[in-house]
Amino acid sequence: MERSIQQVARLAGTTSRTLRHYDDIGLLPPSRIGHNGYRYYNEAALIRLQRVLLLRELGLGLPQIHQVIEAEADEAAALGTHLALLRAEQDRLARRIAAVQHTIDSLKGRGTLMAKNMFDGFDHTVHRDEVEQRWGKEAYARSDAWWRGLGKDGQEDWKLRLKELGNDWIAAARDAGITPDSPQAQDLARRHVQWLTGIPGTPAADPGGDTKGYVLGLAEMYVADERFAANYGGIEGATFVRDALAIYSKTMP
Amino acid sequence: MERSIQQVARLAGTTSRTLRHYDDIGLLPPSRIGHNGYRYYNEAALIRLQRVLLLRELGLGLPQIHQVIEAEADEAAALGTHLALLRAEQDRLARRIAAVQHTIDSLKGRGTLMAKNMFDGFDHTVHRDEVEQRWGKEAYARSDAWWRGLGKDGQEDWKLRLKELGNDWIAAARDAGITPDSPQAQDLARRHVQWLTGIPGTPAADPGGDTKGYVLGLAEMYVADERFAANYGGIEGATFVRDALAIYSKTMP
DNA sequence: GTAAATCTTGACGCAACGTCAATGTCAAGA
DNA sequence: TCTTGACATTGACGTTGCGTCAAGATTTAC
Incomplete structure (x- = not known):
């Protein structure tokens, strides 16, 4: 049985234009051409x-489909390669979704999305200007001096640990049922301070030092410096952390 | 301070060509043009x-970006719309991944890809009697239908149990020393599947069912659906789970 | 002073068709 | 038989977001 181009198109759920295109590129010549x-x-x-439509459904490009169909072999390998691409694509998508969601959250909560993502990856001088303008010169100078004092390895290490704690903080901050003075947040604050006091060379680790004041100052800095705020889900998260730490510090000796 | 096109490109992580393009379409004219x-x-x-790059990162088209940036208003609404699109796209991707994966399995297990399967969903009148021979798409549709069939309470219950398992998964995923194919992760995968098969009414619990395919499809869904991903510490965690389950499924009958 | 880097505009290329345009062909009803 | 309307043809331009020459002007570096 022979069918016209339009009949085939309807049958396969595509268009005649597509079929003509497939003919043009040699992917699917018609079985017969009338006078x-x-x-x-x-x-x-x-x-x-x-087969073409199936492979296309799976996301392969027409040249690749052509290749796979011609060389009947190794369909699995081709699909395996393609699978990896799909996974990567999905990861990118997921990240984008998270980013969009976060941006929306920020917009709703803050009205402006300046702070977090915008200057990320930008050059440090621009970043500094922004921070200074928003939070004052000394805040930046203080945090920057301390930060540079850590050295490269120290900075990486710090960021890594911070990220771990950060995840818990973010989860707590996002949960509308958890307030800075709630048991959950206070427990996090306790763990946070415990971690801080474990870092040698800090006032917090110094038995005679002003741990309390240091903790408060650091918390303030979290809010002031976007590099830290980034680890707490932006300004709102950092604010939550600061508040929780401030409350917790009152229970400290 | 003024910068040349190349400096800006490097600073922002894009190319001069892109900047010229943005100028051409009126999206981003330079602040000054020299003699x-x-x-x-x-x-x-x-x-x-x-802002342009951020919005672009989030997947918006240039005309839409232009619009959003010009009419400063209602960025959140625009992003909300976009978010829905992203989610739909992600669903399609997840389905495709499941389908490709299943196709690969079929190829490995049964040799050549049978034409009958391919015609499925095509012209039903021609292959009506072979419609039972379904593949990938069905698996996802089934699990999705099952999920919706659980109802609100059932879903909550499911999520609760999932969270318990999730904690173990998260711990494993975070440990840099544990890979998806490590014994620890594989043991978790075993427990996970064991738990799955204990739930009545699921394909996994059906002795004649395609447990393997179901597990894989479900794993994909974990990555695709943030309702699940949230229980595994975000995308990375869910990805870890998926990989571990995929590896484990190979050892299944 | 010369070479290397960087700038310009202009134009083609890419993927997979959609969408006219201008024209030819076929089946069916008055 | 004539007309009408559905369907066919090739050809060419439009789409998205730039990449990639090309040819020439200009700036920067040594």
Whole structure:
């Protein structure tokens, strides 16, 4: 049985234009061409079309489909390669979704999305200007001096640990049922301070030092410096952390 | 401070061609054009560029970005719309991944890809009697239908149990020493599947069911659906789970 | 002073068709 | 038989977001 281009298109759920395109690029020539130039397709052509459409559904490009269909072999390998691409694409998508969600959250909570993502990856001088303008010169100078004092390895290490704690903080801050003075937040604050006091060379680790004041100052800095705020889900998160730490510090000796 | 087009490109992690393109379409004109025709960008232009790149990162098209940036209003609404699109796209991707994965399995297990399966969903009148031979798409549709069939309470219950398992998963995923194919992760995968098969009414619990395919499909869904991903410490965690389950499924009958 | 880097505009290329445009062909009803 | 309307043809431009020459002007570096 032979079918016209339009019949085939309807049957396969595509368009005649697509079929003509597939003919043009040699991917799916019609089984017969009438004296009038009309394209006619038989069963074999239909089956081939099915395979094309299936592979296309799976996301392969037409040249790749052509290759796979011609060299009947190794369909699994081709699909395996493609699978990896799909996974990567999905990861990118997921990240984008998270970013969009976060941006929306920030917009709703803050009205402006200046702070967090915008200057990320930008050059440090621009970053500094922004911070100074928003939070004052000394705040920046203080945090920057301390930060540079850590050295490269120290900075990496710090960021890593911070990220771990940060995840818990973020989860807590996002939960509308958890307030800075809630048991959950206070427990986090306790763990946070415990971690701080474990870092040698800090006032917090110094038995005679002003741990309390240091903790408060640090918390303030979290809010002031975006590099830290970034680890707490932006300004709102850092604010939550600061508040929780401030409350916790009152229970400290 | 004024920067040349190349400096701006490097600073923002894009190319000069892109900047010229943005100028061409009126999205981002340079702040000044020298007598020689050179483009120069000031801080304001940089900020605008940041917004453009951010929105682009989030997946919006240039015309839409233009619109959003010009009409400063209602960024959240625009992003909300976009978020829905992203989610739909993600669903499609997840389905495709499941389908590709299943196709690969079929190829490995049964040799050649049978035409009958391929025609499925095509012309039902031709292959009506072979419609039972379903593949990938169905698995996802089934699990999705099952999920919706659980109802609100059932879903909550499920999520609760999931959270318990999730804690172990998160701990494993965070440990840099544990990979998806490590014994620890594989043991978790075993427990996970064991738990799955204990739930009545699921394909996994059905002795004749395609447990393997179901597990894989479900794992994909974990990554695709943030309702689940949230229980595994975000995308990375869910990805870890998926990989571990995928590896484990190979050892299944 | 010269070479290397960087700038300009202009134009083609990419993927996979959509969408006219201008024209030819086929089946069916008055 | 004539007309009408559905369907066919090739050809060419439009779409998205730039990449990639090309050819020439200009700036920067040594």
